[in-house]
Amino acid sequence: MPAGFGEVPSRSPQRPSCSSDNNPNNGDAGNFECNICFDLAQDPIVTLCGHLFCWPCLYKWLHIHSHSQECPVCKALIEEEKLVPLYGRGKNSTDPRSKSVPGVEIPNRPAGQRPETAPPPDRNAFAQHGQHGFGLMGGFGPAMTASFGNFTLSFGGLIPSFFNVQMHAFTGHPMYGNGAAPAPAPAPAPGFSYGGHHAHGAPQQRAHQHETGFSAASPLLIIGLLFLWALIWN
Amino acid sequence: MATMNNQDSNNNNNNNNRQVTAGPPMNASKQPLPTPKTVDTQSVLKRLQSELMALMMSGDSGISAFPEEDNIFCWKGTISGSKDTVFEGTEYKLSLSFPNDYPFKPPKVKFETGCFHPNVDVFGNICLDILQDKWSSAYDVRTILISIQSLLGEPNTSSPLNTQAAALWGNQEEYRKMVEKLYKPVA
Numbered sequence: 001m002p003a004g005f006g007e008v009p010s011r012s013p014q015r016p017s018c019s020s021d022n023n024p025n026n027g028d029a030g031n032f033e034c035n036i037c038f039d040l041a042q043d044p045i046v047t048l049c050g051h052l053f054c055w056p057c058l059y060k061w062l063h064i065h066s067h068s069q070e071c072p073v074c075k076a077l078i079e080e081e082k083l084v085p086l087y088g089r090g091k092n093s094t095d096p097r098s099k100s101v102p103g104v105e106i107p108n109r110p111a112g113q114r115p116e117t118a119p120p121p122d123r124n125a126f127a128q129h130g131q132h133g134f135g136l137m138g139g140f141g142p143a144m145t146a147s148f149g150n151f152t153l154s155f156g157g158l159i160p161s162f163f164n165v166q167m168h169a170f171t172g173h174p175m176y177g178n179g180a181a182p183a184p185a186p187a188p189a190p191g192f193s194y195g196g197h198h199a200h201g202a203p204q205q206r207a208h209q210h211e212t213g214f215s216a217a218s219p220l221l222i223i224g225l226l227f228l229w230a231l232i233w234n
Numbered sequence: 235m236a237t238m239n240n241q242d243s244n245n246n247n248n249n250n251n252r253q254v255t256a257g258p259p260m261n262a263s264k265q266p267l268p269t270p271k272t273v274d275t276q277s278v279l280k281r282l283q284s285e286l287m288a289l290m291m292s293g294d295s296g297i298s299a300f301p302e303e304d305n306i307f308c309w310k311g312t313i314s315g316s317k318d319t320v321f322e323g324t325e326y327k328l329s330l331s332f333p334n335d336y337p338f339k340p341p342k343v344k345f346e347t348g349c350f351h352p353n354v355d356v357f358g359n360i361c362l363d364i365l366q367d368k369w370s371s372a373y374d375v376r377t378i379l380i381s382i383q384s385l386l387g388e389p390n391t392s393s394p395l396n397t398q399a400a401a402l403w404g405n406q407e408e409y410r411k412m413v414e415k416l417y418k419p420v421a
């Protein structure tokens with residue numbers, strides 16, 4: 001309604017509240033606003049440069065109005081196959097606007113690209129990988145932690161400690177990077193600082209990142225124990 | 235603006251329109267409801283409304299903007315000349331008119347107050363790349379006004395609309411005198 005200006009004094013105090021209704025700018029929701037419509041992003045999609053949009057908004061910008069493939073915010077190149085959809089919890093909403101743009105068919109939002117399922121952190125992983133040579137390294141860390149939690153499993157942990165010497169030879173092998181580390185692994189250097197010939201490099205470190213509450217001192221402890229047992233068994 | 239040719243908009247549109255009127259009196263309640271064909275108008279209204287809120291909250295100094303009384307697609311803005319430029323102490327009114335496909339297309343922005351500037355012509359037209367081919371849908375009224383404000387102090391004299399101003403720019407003292415001479419503040 002076109003409220004009369006006589007109401008201004010009574011309206012002014014309401015401004016903050018009406019702005020929070022209509023415009024989440026001031027709250028945390030501001031981080032989830034589309035950079036084009038300034039509204040809460042619907043069918044949210046994120047560019048590689050990290051900018052959030054509604055999929056229909058970004059599509060319209062890229063295909064109808066702009067003749068470049070630039071991010072509206074930072075001008076970075078946008079490659080559509082590299083867009084990342086955001087799936088929050090709850091309904092798979094479809095933006096009503098995507099249906100109602102005259103003469104424009106907005107395709108479905110690009111789907112997420114799902115990497116392989118992470119290997120289960122148990123001994124089976126070791127057993128399977130143990131037969132495949134290189135794959136062993138992926139299962140090695142988890143096997144060690146299992147041996148830490150349960151003494152009866154320590155035998156399983158013992159075998160890797162023998163293999164370990166062989167694994168050293170692989171570290172310089174091209175297969176090492178391709179096969180064992182699908183994600184960029186931390187630099188091997190800190191791993192080697194564990195000392196001795198039990199240093200495992202990057203895969204070892206990655207495995208430990210999966211274990212919450214697993215202190216940095218623990219690997220040393222296990223390695224020490226394994227080393228002792230290895231001596232005894234020999 | 236919304237066209238008159240279709241009245242069968244649903245209640246949703248109606249409700250959304252009412253939100254718009256939370257600000258100053260706007261056209262929404264006087265105009266016919268947006269037609270289904272211009273559902274996009276709805277998002278334009280929403281975005282302009284959120285820009286208005288943000289502008290009112292931001293308290294930027296030296297720039298301001300507000301919709302005209304009866305049309306949220308037409309805004310009046312003001313910018314003041316920045317300190318330490320030849321435009322210091324002057325204030326300029328601008329008009330911004332938003333297309334139906336805003337923010338995918340830029341608004342038309344013109345000086346209403348005469349501005350003696352290399353990139354502003356006698357009709358108030360502005361030559362600024364972000365208002366033409368460098369427009370991005372992530373820009374808003376605020377970034378436009380800030381850009382124009384900085385354009386005042388940093389003109390592009392290589393492709394001027396006002397050649398006289400461009401020629402004089404090198405002599406800042408004379409330029410300042412010219413600005414003062416030609417400046418006609420709007421009441």
Ligand SMILES: [Zn+2]
Nearest residue numbers: 034037054057
């Ligand atoms: Zn959007």
Ligand SMILES: [Zn+2]
Nearest residue numbers: 049051071074
């Ligand atoms: Zn970006």
